[in-house]
Amino acid sequence: MIGVHDVGGYHMGPIQTKDDVVFHEDWEGLTFALLLVSGVQGTWALDEFRHIIEQMPPAEYLETPYYIHWLESIEELCVRDGFVTRDELAARQQDIREGRALPAVTGEPDPEVVEKLREGTRGIAYVGLGARRPDQPQNFTVGDRVRAHVRAVPGHTRLPWFVWGKTGVIVAYSGTYPLADTVAHREGENPEPTYAVRFEGTDLWGPGAEPNTSVTMDLYESYMDVVTESAAA
Incomplete structure (x- = not known):
């Protein structure tokens, strides 16, 4: 969902940390x-x-x-x-x-x-909740060039806006996990394969991006499509 919480990718300056106290009150x-x-x-x-x-x-x-x-x-x-x-x-x-x-x-x-x-x-x-599920067949492989969907959904999504429509490269298979989009609305787990996808800074922010910058994030399979040679051209 689009909201004030989705601030990834904005130029907001360095992160200012107050102190090392876990709980202030x-x-x-x-x-x-x-x-x-x-x-x-x-x-x-x-x-x-x-x-x-x-x-x-x-x-x-x-x-x-x-x-x-x-x-x-x-x-x-x-x-x-x-x-x-x-x-x-x-x-x-x-x-x-x-x-x-x-x-x-x-x-x-x-x-x-x-x-x-x-x-x-x-x-x-x-330890955490241990959400990984048994592996399912994967439609993507390491090295595939993929494009993230434009996902202006009214509900929950784990696809941040700043990668919408951007292309990246799959660098690893990350496991199969419950789909956050449906779990958030009590519509079942619907587990999907997830992949670590690397987006180059220039692909995200254009030629003005800081040199040698990249962002790698885990994305569900349904969040992206493989970019074919004809589509890339």
Whole structure:
């Protein structure tokens, strides 16, 4: 989807890093933990998480910090999956504004649930989700010259705008993975082969590109077509 989040390829100057602090406030660490805990439930995927962030109003997206984006998405996902309601969230927010304490938790947690969450969150944090699927037949090979589609889709896509319509060369097969475009909308995994594609700087930005610059990115097979000799001519 086209949005304010898709800023790759823009000339924005050097990236300015503030410091080496991971979490500047306690709520940021809690938000990170909430993502891991809710992800362990297995009812949603990161592509859906990303797409919800993409739908934030542009001004809000630009004016809010990174973990606010996460929190917006986590709330929406937990509402969708029935873990909490919007009314419950609003009521708790009002409690916080008025200084009311969180109700005391009664009873003991289920040890099996606690262990599941502990092992699951540790696995996601340190290993990842392991999304690779069994290899499928590949229609492209290393060395093929390909052209990325122009993909102005209303939904989620992992094809950044600055390579739309540009040509590159496949340098490696990267494995078969669930198609983010459908996973983001709960329309099935539809796994596809992916390839590492190198785009020369001059192909992306013209003769004014910095010399010897290239960008290599993994793209799904359905994101591109082979460029034939006649088409290249």
